[in-house]
Amino acid sequence: MAVARSHPALTVGKYAALLGYLTFALFPLYWLFKIAITPDQLIFTEGTNLWPSALTIDNFRTVLFQTDFLAYFGNSLFVSLGTAAVTTVIAAGAGYAFSRFDFGGKRLIIAVMLVTQMFPLLMIIAPIYKIVASLGMLNSLTSLIVVYTAFNIPFATFLMQSFFDGIPKDLEEAAMMDGCSRFQALRKVIFPLTLPGLGATLGFVFTAAWSELLFALMLISKNEAMTFPVGLLTFVSKFSVDWGQMMAAGVLALIPSCLFFIFIQRYLVQGLTSGAVKG
Amino acid sequence: MARIELRDVVKRYGAVEVLRDINLDIQDGEFIVLVGPSGCGKSTLLRMIAGLEPITEGDFTIDGVRMNDVRPRDRDIAMVFQSYALYPHMDVARNMGFSMEIRKDPVQDRIDRVRGAADTLGLSALTKRLPKALSGGQRQRVAMGRAIIRDPRAFLFDEPLSNLDAALRVEMRLEIARLHQKLGATMVYVTHDQVEALTLADRIVVLNGGDIQQVGSPLELYERPANKFVAQFIGSPTMNVLPVTGGDHGVTVANGVTLALPHLPDTLQATELGIRPEHLDVVPAGAGEIAGVADVVEHLGSDTNIYANIEGLGSLMIRKHGNIPIRSGDRLGLRFQTENAHIFAADGTALRRATGSADKAESGHAPTRSLDSDPLAVLLEDPQ
Structure with missing residues (x-):
């Protein structure tokens, strides 16, 4: 990949492009943070200044101690972790089956799983609402876990399958010759080698569930069951939007995602490459 | 110690028949080499003996016990894979002792055996290393160590040397020959390299297109090939073949x-x-x-x-x-x-x-193992 010696202008251009992209991608995050630490009275007067003339942490204090933010946060954590765990377990099993076994209908199942990914979510919101409502599961976090899991399984399965495909079949066969049952081979040999893949899948699903708004908005209306993205909307009242608190809540919401990615990034980088490229 | 028998064994994938009417007696302690061009079914046959591929038809027995439906782990056979198939997350010692770990053998016993095998194979200094820190030859040795540590009834080798460079291949070939002499165990070895076949085998099984072409000692195959395929496959450089017209007491070349x-x-x-x-x-x-x-x-x-x-x-x-x-x-x-x-x-x-040869009828019949057929003293020189 790396060219041994490239023209200086090319190098500069390359870094300029990278810088441009990073600025573009990170600026909203910066703006989020800036508004969160800007005192309320300055938000509109200094609207376009890159840095406010005074700083405050009042927004954070209010969000943490005077709103239901912590409850939303806890709900989101529960839903995201639950979804990530359930999805990863199912996807790992399905991915393993797709990677290792030949069975009737395998191609059909893969095709159907692909089809589920082709529809815009908006199209199925109403039916999903109807189903969940008739099951009496509106306003429950479990229903969110079930719905998110259903939506994430296809992609997660393909991801896991590519990780399993990257692990030579010989290893399992060697383990079986060494006296393992198939399950023992899976547990003692394949599982440890799949950890990067599991990490990548967990991270992907966690993030997807953490930031999901549409279904949470439709299926949850009670304050105590709101997830964090829905809760953010409570900062929008009839007559005003409490920008400072909303942004402070947003900054806080980034923390778990960041922690999670710091925790798994070692596996993620290794995982995404080792899964995608064989050998 | 095992006598392996295959009776009318057939392997099909759907409608595709990859092995037909395989009849083979492998004597206790014999070194059998399955050889043939790629796609001839030799690896499939080996994997069927290992239990990694189901047998479509026919009987496969070890010491008279039918093994068709016995799981690989219960066949007590060790296999060395072409890719070595070392467990990447385990060090050399654990790789070698893995089968004993699974069997829950006493820890001290396991340590002793691993040490013994590592000494035999010259791996003592490397027991704490992960496979990725080993060279190709060392990995091959670990794979062999993993097989011998179990003291299995039979050893299977699936083109074990094909990933090694030429010099190392000759060296490892010698080690395998020594191993066989030392252990006296039944070994079935798959290769497409006829030099490996001729140097290692007590008997060679030549396969082509899913059929056994001929079974015999290296010298028999060299001197009395049953057909043109065997004649051209065995021997290096390849036999010259000329079109001729048959006559009463001889042939006329073109x-x-x-x-x-x-x-x-x-x-x-x-x-x-x-x-x-x-x-x-x-x-x-x-x-x-x-x-x-x-x-x-x-x-x-x-x-x-x-x-x-x-x-x-x-x-x-x-x-x-x-x-x-x-x-x-x-x-x-x-x-x-x-x-x-x-x-x-x-x-x-x-x-x-x-007189003197009925090679066709020989398939399936095992001549007594000739101890004087030193695997390394066959007439062919290594082309490398």
């Missing part, structure tokens, strides 16, 4: 020269003549049965390979011991060592006197 073949019957049916490069003599131009012009001459020091163009016949290869002072473009005469010639009928079957 440029009109008749060769008397008194030792061979059925010359009338012959359509092709096979002569190995080492069974052609170079004589001065004008002498010998046919004349030719040296095209390419390879001086290997110990041998000289001459590719000669024969008018009306094409190219023939001649191999002579020592350094023969012939240069490209020289005219030369060739003499056939007719006593070593082979003739083939139109269907490729070798034609020969009934």
